[in-house]
Amino acid sequence: MPKMIVSIDGVVIKEVQLTKDRTTLGRRPYNDVVIDNLAVSGEHAVLQMTGADVHIEDLNSTNGTYINGKAIKKQLLKHNDTIEVGKHKIKFLNELAGAGFEKTQVFRAPHVTADHPPVGGAAIKVISGAAAGREVTLVKVVTTIGKPGVAVASITRRPHGYVVALVEGVNKPLLNGVALEAEPQMLGDGDILELAGTKMQFVML
Numbered sequence: 474m475p476k477m478i479v480s481i482d483g484v485v486i487k488e489v490q491l492t493k494d495r496t497t498l499g500r501r502p503y504n505d506v507v508i509d510n511l512a513v514s515g516e517h518a519v520l521q522m523t524g525a526d527v528h529i530e531d532l533n534s535t536n537g538t539y540i541n542g543k544a545i546k547k548q549l550l551k552h553n554d555t556i557e558v559g560k561h562k563i564k565f566l567n568e569l570a571g572a573g574f575e576k577t578q579v580f581r582a583p584h585v586t587a588d589h590p591p592v593g594g595a596a597i598k599v600i601s602g603a604a605a606g607r608e609v610t611l612v613k614v615v616t617t618i619g620k621p622g623v624a625v626a627s628i629t630r631r632p633h634g635y636v637v638a639l640v641e642g643v644n645k646p647l648l649n650g651v652a653l654e655a656e657p658q659m660l661g662d663g664d665i666l667e668l669a670g671t672k673m674q675f676v677m678l
Contacts, residue, residue, distance in 0.1 A: 475527050477556075478564040479508065482655035484627050484638045485615045491527060496520040498558065499532075509621040510641060512536055512559025520550075527567065529556065594678035595635055595660075597628070602671040610678070611635070619646060619668040626653060626668060628660065628675075635660040635675070644669065 475491040489496075489506050498506040499517040508517075514534035521528045530547040531538035539557040540548055550556075556563040597618065599607045609616075611628060617640060619625040624642035628635055636657035639645060645652040647667040648660075662677040 475522065475550075476566045477506070478566065479506070479561055480564070481510075481561050481640060482638070484640065484655065484657060485629065486617055486627050486640055487615065491520060491522055494522050496522070508558060508561050510559050510561065513561065517558055518556075525567065527565070534558070595630075596676050596678055597666070598674045598676055600665075600672045600674050604671070618666075618673070624668045626666065629657065637666065637675075642668075 477489045477491065478485055479487045479489065493505065496506060497504045497516065497519050498508065499515050500507070500509060500511070500513045501515040504516070514532070514536070516532050517534045518529055518531050518538045521530065527550045528547060529538065529540070529545070529550055531545060536559055537544045539545065540550070541555055542557070550565045550567070552565070552567045554565045556565060594610065596608050596610045597616075599605055599609075611630065614630050616628045617625055618628065619640075619642065622642070624644045624646045625640040626637055626642075626646045627640050628637050637646075637648060637653065637660050638657040639653040639655050645654075647653065647665075648658055649665055650667075660675045662675070664675045666673045666675060
């Protein structure tokens with residue numbers, strides 16, 4: 474089944490399975506794939522699936538849609554193509570059309586190998602604000618936290634541990650009192666994250 478991996482500044486923020494014949498992409502919340510960034514138009518592009526083929530069409534967006542660095546109006550997507558909308562990059566993976574070797578390369582990083590012991594579980598515990606006391610177990614490879622448009626960070630599970638990075642926001646999230654940047658930072662047990670006035674603690678389980 475075709476899949477898209479959405480990232481910004483090298484940090485994966487979501488994975489989307491293409492299950493419908495028509496999938497819309499844009500900033501507005503009613504899109505199938507919502508990318509909350511001002512560089513992305515409200516209705517930016519549409520993906521149309523016919524059998525194993527997926528076409529992408531730009532919907533007269535303000536900043537355009539790019540495939541592998543070239544501006545397009547409508548184009549058939551190939552396995553491993555990189556779609557660019559605003560500052561976001563979307564890796565297109567079509568398992569039906571792609572070779573197994575390429576697929577293994579793409580997904581190698583999240584999997585545990587003999588060189589890396591398994592990473593234990595972790596959770597985020599809210600310690601201030603209206604949701605104080607709530608604990609969220611990090612079950613996904615990538616978990617985004619915060620308020621879109623204010624401060625958003627992503628926590629990614631890697632073979633050697635967990636990292637946190639800035640996704641977007643006017644007010645940068647804080648890690649132990651220091652502003653986060655796009656460059657991923659390693660998380661340690663007991664680290665304190667602060668986003669949009671809410672403090673959270675990272676805990677290893």
